[in-house]
Amino acid sequence: MKKPDRRDLFPGALEMMILRTLRRQPMHGYALVQHIKRTSDDLLQIDEGSLYPALQRLLKEELVEAEWGISSTNRRVRTYRLTPAGIKHLNQEVSNFERMLEGVTRVLARGEA
Amino acid sequence: MSWIKRLLGRRRLYTDLSQEIREHLSEKIEDLVAGGMSREEATHAARREFGNAALIEERGREVWQWLSMESFIADIRYALRMLRKNPAFTVVAILTLALGIGANTAIFSVVNAVLLRPLPYQDSDRLVVVLHYGVAPVSPGNFLDWQRQNHVFTAMGAAEYWTPNLTGIDEPERVWALHISSDILPLLGVQPLLGRMFLKEEEQKGRDHEVILSYGAWQKRFGGSAGVIGRPMTLDGERYVVVGVMPRDFKFAPFWATKAELWAPLALGDRAADRGGNSLRIFARLKPGITLDQARSEMSGINSRLEKEYPGTSRDYVVLPLKERVVGDIRPALLVLLGAVCFVLLIACANVAHMMLARSAVRQREVAVRTALGAGRGRIIRQLLTESLLLTLAGAGAGLLLALWGIHVLVALSPAGIPRVQTVSIDANVLVFMFVVSVLTGLGFGLVPALRSSAVSLNDSLKEGGRGSIEGARGQRLRGLLMASEFAMAVILLVGAGLMIRSFIALQSIDPGFDPDHVLTLVVSVTGSQSADATSKAAFYGQVLEQVRALPGVQSAGVINHLPLAGDLWDRTFAIEGRAAPRPGEAPDAIYRVVWPGYFHAMNIPILRGRDIARSDGMNSPGVVVVNDALARQFWPGQDAIGKRFALTGSLPNAPWLTVVGITKDVIEKDWAHPPDPEMYLPYLQLSEADQAFLHYLTLVVRTAGEPTSVLPEIRSQILRLNQDATISQVDTMPAVIREATAQPRFYLLLLGAFAAIALTLAAVGIYGVMSYSVSRRTHEIGIRMALGAKAPDVLKLVTRQGMLLALWGAMAGIVFALALARGMSSLLYGVHSDDPLTILGVVLVLAIVGLAATYIPARRATKVDPMVALRYE
Numbered sequence: 001m002k003k004p005d006r007r008d009l010f011p012g013a014l015e016m017m018i019l020r021t022l023r024r025q026p027m028h029g030y031a032l033v034q035h036i037k038r039t040s041d042d043l044l045q046i047d048e049g050s051l052y053p054a055l056q057r058l059l060k061e062e063l064v065e066a067e068w069g070i071s072s073t074n075r076r077v078r079t080y081r082l083t084p085a086g087i088k089h090l091n092q093e094v095s096n097f098e099r100m101l102e103g104v105t106r107v108l109a110r111g112e113a
Numbered sequence: 114m115s116w117i118k119r120l121l122g123r124r125r126l127y128t129d130l131s132q133e134i135r136e137h138l139s140e141k142i143e144d145l146v147a148g149g150m151s152r153e154e155a156t157h158a159a160r161r162e163f164g165n166a167a168l169i170e171e172r173g174r175e176v177w178q179w180l181s182m183e184s185f186i187a188d189i190r191y192a193l194r195m196l197r198k199n200p201a202f203t204v205v206a207i208l209t210l211a212l213g214i215g216a217n218t219a220i221f222s223v224v225n226a227v228l229l230r231p232l233p234y235q236d237s238d239r240l241v242v243v244l245h246y247g248v249a250p251v252s253p254g255n256f257l258d259w260q261r262q263n264h265v266f267t268a269m270g271a272a273e274y275w276t277p278n279l280t281g282i283d284e285p286e287r288v289w290a291l292h293i294s295s296d297i298l299p300l301l302g303v304q305p306l307l308g309r310m311f312l313k314e315e316e317q318k319g320r321d322h323e324v325i326l327s328y329g330a331w332q333k334r335f336g337g338s339a340g341v342i343g344r345p346m347t348l349d350g351e352r353y354v355v356v357g358v359m360p361r362d363f364k365f366a367p368f369w370a371t372k373a374e375l376w377a378p379l380a381l382g383d384r385a386a387d388r389g390g391n392s393l394r395i396f397a398r399l400k401p402g403i404t405l406d407q408a409r410s411e412m413s414g415i416n417s418r419l420e421k422e423y424p425g426t427s428r429d430y431v432v433l434p435l436k437e438r439v440v441g442d443i444r445p446a447l448l449v450l451l452g453a454v455c456f457v458l459l460i461a462c463a464n465v466a467h468m469m470l471a472r473s474a475v476r477q478r479e480v481a482v483r484t485a486l487g488a489g490r491g492r493i494i495r496q497l498l499t500e501s502l503l504l505t506l507a508g509a510g511a512g513l514l515l516a517l518w519g520i521h522v523l524v525a526l527s528p529a530g531i532p533r534v535q536t537v538s539i540d541a542n543v544l545v546f547m548f549v550v551s552v553l554t555g556l557g558f559g560l561v562p563a564l565r566s567s568a569v570s571l572n573d574s575l576k577e578g579g580r581g582s583i584e585g586a587r588g589q590r591l592r593g594l595l596m597a598s599e600f601a602m603a604v605i606l607l608v609g610a611g612l613m614i615r616s617f618i619a620l621q622s623i624d625p626g627f628d629p630d631h632v633l634t635l636v637v638s639v640t641g642s643q644s645a646d647a648t649s650k651a652a653f654y655g656q657v658l659e660q661v662r663a664l665p666g667v668q669s670a671g672v673i674n675h676l677p678l679a680g681d682l683w684d685r686t687f688a689i690e691g692r693a694a695p696r697p698g699e700a701p702d703a704i705y706r707v708v709w710p711g712y713f714h715a716m717n718i719p720i721l722r723g724r725d726i727a728r729s730d731g732m733n734s735p736g737v738v739v740v741n742d743a744l745a746r747q748f749w750p751g752q753d754a755i756g757k758r759f760a761l762t763g764s765l766p767n768a769p770w771l772t773v774v775g776i777t778k779d780v781i782e783k784d785w786a787h788p789p790d791p792e793m794y795l796p797y798l799q800l801s802e803a804d805q806a807f808l809h810y811l812t813l814v815v816r817t818a819g820e821p822t823s824v825l826p827e828i829r830s831q832i833l834r835l836n837q838d839a840t841i842s843q844v845d846t847m848p849a850v851i852r853e854a855t856a857q858p859r860f861y862l863l864l865l866g867a868f869a870a871i872a873l874t875l876a877a878v879g880i881y882g883v884m885s886y887s888v889s890r891r892t893h894e895i896g897i898r899m900a901l902g903a904k905a906p907d908v909l910k911l912v913t914r915q916g917m918l919l920a921l922w923g924a925m926a927g928i929v930f931a932l933a934l935a936r937g938m939s940s941l942l943y944g945v946h947s948d949d950p951l952t953i954l955g956v957v958l959v960l961a962i963v964g965l966a967a968t969y970i971p972a973r974r975a976t977k978v979d980p981m982v983a984l985r986y987e
Contacts, residue, residue, distance in 0.1 A: 053176060
């Protein structure tokens with residue numbers, strides 16, 4: 001049996017969470033995915049690996065940049081940080097998302113009433 | 114340019130990605146171990162939570178790629194590697210495909226040039242011809258009435274065949290030419306390369322001594338000189354002036370008189386009212402917005418009026434699209450050939466499909482491994498299809514070379530009468546056709562094997578020593594189906610070829626009615642003062658005959674106006690003595706031949722009853738005529754025609770009565786397989802002066818003791834000694850004329866036969882391949898059977914029966930299709946019906962032998978199976 005594709009929650013959701021997380025502070029991939037899982041209280045089922053294609057997309061669009069370095073635990077890690085374009089994109093995405101969420105919520109609320 | 118940087122830095126990006134993923138996994142494992150898991154458990158857990166690392170890495174890489182382009186390139190690289198690893202498979206597959214694609218391309222390029230390409234005139238699909246019954250010429254009276262009365266054509270012009278003697282050059286020559294209305298060139302929408310076209314007023318007698326040259330004539334006769342305009346030419350002893358030169362690719366007329374190399378104005382003069390002399394072919398251009406049907410109904414209205422106005426004129430004129438007239442006759446033959454090569458390609462496809470299937474069984478594990486590593490089914494199919502498309506592309510490349518060679522051979526071998534065959538070439542149309550055919554081919558033989566191999570059960574295939582699950586009943590059935598359909602298609606082609614062979618044998622056994630061996634023929638004409646004077650013209654031919662008969666090596670000689678098969682065909686109406694005047698349009702008519710005494714002897718045409726035309730049948734003796742058997746039977750059925758009298762009508766009033774003095778055997782007249790029409794032979798010396806003057810040339814027929822052409826130089830010098838302005842043309846031998854007359858069926862036979870042979874070979878190879886493969890897969894089973902006591906003959910029977918059963922099914926299906934399809938080639942057949950049982954029986958016999966041979970060899974091998982080896986094999 002093939003597992004259902006859970007790479008994305010909805011198109012762009014994973015990218016948005018990555019950008020939001022990186023805005024707090026630059027991180028490497030492993031830390032990033034642990035952080036997202038922890039903050040979402042494991043409500044979101046994410047294959048850890050699915051992070052990487054998303055990071056590649058962000059790199060390609062130059063919303064993030066990456067640099068190899070040594071972590072505090074003395075590991076070779078590739079740390080991602082937000083670019084100014086990334087910040088702008090994140091703001092836009094978040095406001096888009098909030099508007100969408102609001103719309104959906106209203107419709108759901110109306111349906112209940 | 115960031116995309117260039119990306120392209121260059123891509124390897125770096127990829128290594129970064131894979132390192133990153135490795136680091137991720139190891140960090141995760143460390144974490145889990147620190148949390149108290151064993152290292153082994155931690156490794157599993159890390160991988161589980163990460164997902165399919167290989168797939169994720171590929172997705173990550175894909176982000177940087179130009180969509181699917183790069184994975185496509187990777188597919189191609191991989192496919193090339195696989196093909197290189199199996200050179201035997203690759204070479205055989207490419208050759209098979211090259212054969213199929215090459216044959217298709219070659220034949221399609223002929224179809225393209227002959228049938229599809231528009232004629233080389235402006236808006237050529239608006240051009241029509243008007244002909245009697247759609248084939249025969251028209252009288253000037255009718256033409257001029259149509260031109261004046263119609264409202265459906267922007268222009269209408271006539272063309273008349275003309276073969277003037279060109280003199281004033283080293284050796285006088287008869288040239289092919291046309292008299293054309295001044296409207297013809299403008300209505301074709303062509304412009305002269307040099308000079309001008311004809312003017313309306315040049316259709317007047319006296320102003321009509323002008324010519325326009327073809328490009329070829331300009332090059333050959335004037336060395337391509339730019340100052341050719343205004344230069345004189347002597348044609349039929351009269352002075353003409355060159356007024357124009359046509360472009361290199363201009364050809365007119367397209368369906369008859371195709372060799373015309375110069376054109377002069379058509380000045381009808383006092384023939385303008387002539388409604389009996391049918392000599393004009395009419396060309397016209399439809400007015401914008403007028404359909405062919407509208408033009409037809411308008412013309413038939415005019416013709417009904419003309420019929421009432423001039424009793425005796427016909428109304429059976431047909432308006433045909435010019436293209437239809439040019440290519441209509443050849444279309445069925447070309448479509449049959451195209452169909453034949455299609456079947457060759459299908460057989461080639463079936464062969465390669467089988468090879469792919471057999472190979473896919475071997476490659477099962479490879480596919481399974483790739484599936485296990487996360488390749489989706491679509492991805493695998495794409496990969497396998499890339500391989501088939503690559504094979505096809507290579508096959509198409511080799512096929513193109515084959516087609517180039519094939520076209521060369523086709524054009525060289527093509528018989529006269531296939532219009533525009535000289536223009537056959539590989540153009541954009543052909544390339545597009547070839548590309549589409551190739552892609553369809555690649556999908557055709559690649560898709561089924563790809564679908565089958567990609568549906569692999571992982572568990573079974575990956576198990577060590579796992580036996581191909583693909584080789585189940587379905588695989589067997591598919592293979593059997595392929596083999597049976599190959600047989601079916603081979604049957605179809607063989608039936609086609611077989612029918613052509615039978616038809617050709619029937620054609621060859623037709624008795625032409627004369628003895629063609631050792632007969633030399635040449636057309637002789639006189640110009641100058643001698644041609645104007647009937648007496649000296651007759652004297653000239655009399656002397657030619659006498660001197661030629663006296664030459665050593667000449668057995669006999671004769672003269673006729675138009676040679677059977679090769680020559681023109683004139684028709685005369687006549688009135689039979691004592692019979693009521695026929696109703697208009699129903700006057701008896703017959704082919705009009707004019708001969709000198711000795712013609713029948715020279716051609717060895719038997720006189721069935723009565724006598725030959727004699728020297729004594731001259732101007733002052735009563736008129737005589739010899740008729741053929743067909744004429745005697747048609748007009749005097751059950752009676753003896755000898756002694757009966759008739760008179761020619763349509764020319765002079767009160768033409769003299771001609772008494773039938775002899776009846777000859779029927780001779781082939783124009784078309785080889787055409788049943789004989791009534792034919793009359795009049796002595797030249799009894800013709801009226803007007804009728805004699807109308808014969809611009811006569812054909813000399815010489816029966817020789819040895820090689821016919823060996824006496825030619827002697828004959829030529831004798832004729833030129835008698836008249837140095839005489840021209841000799843169309844030198845031929847009767848056997849060559851007959852070969853020419855049967856050249857088209859021979860050509861089709863040759864091609865269909867070649868395609869059938871290729872098909873048979875491919876099918877035999879295919880069947881051999883299927884059977885060998887099946888035997889090798891069944892080694893185990895055969896081993897068990899032999900261990901249980903089966904003897905070699907039993908095994909032989911088992912294997913052969915399987916093959917022959919498939920062949921039988923295929924052959925039966927093939928016969929059903931062949932019977933249906935062969936009806937489409939009825940128009941190509943002579944003397945054999947399209948469901949000829951003998952042909953079908955023969956085909957089945959041939960296939961049975963080939964099938965038996967192809968199955969016998971693998972079956973023999975099966976009997977050599979050593980049970981011990983076979984059983985231990987697993």
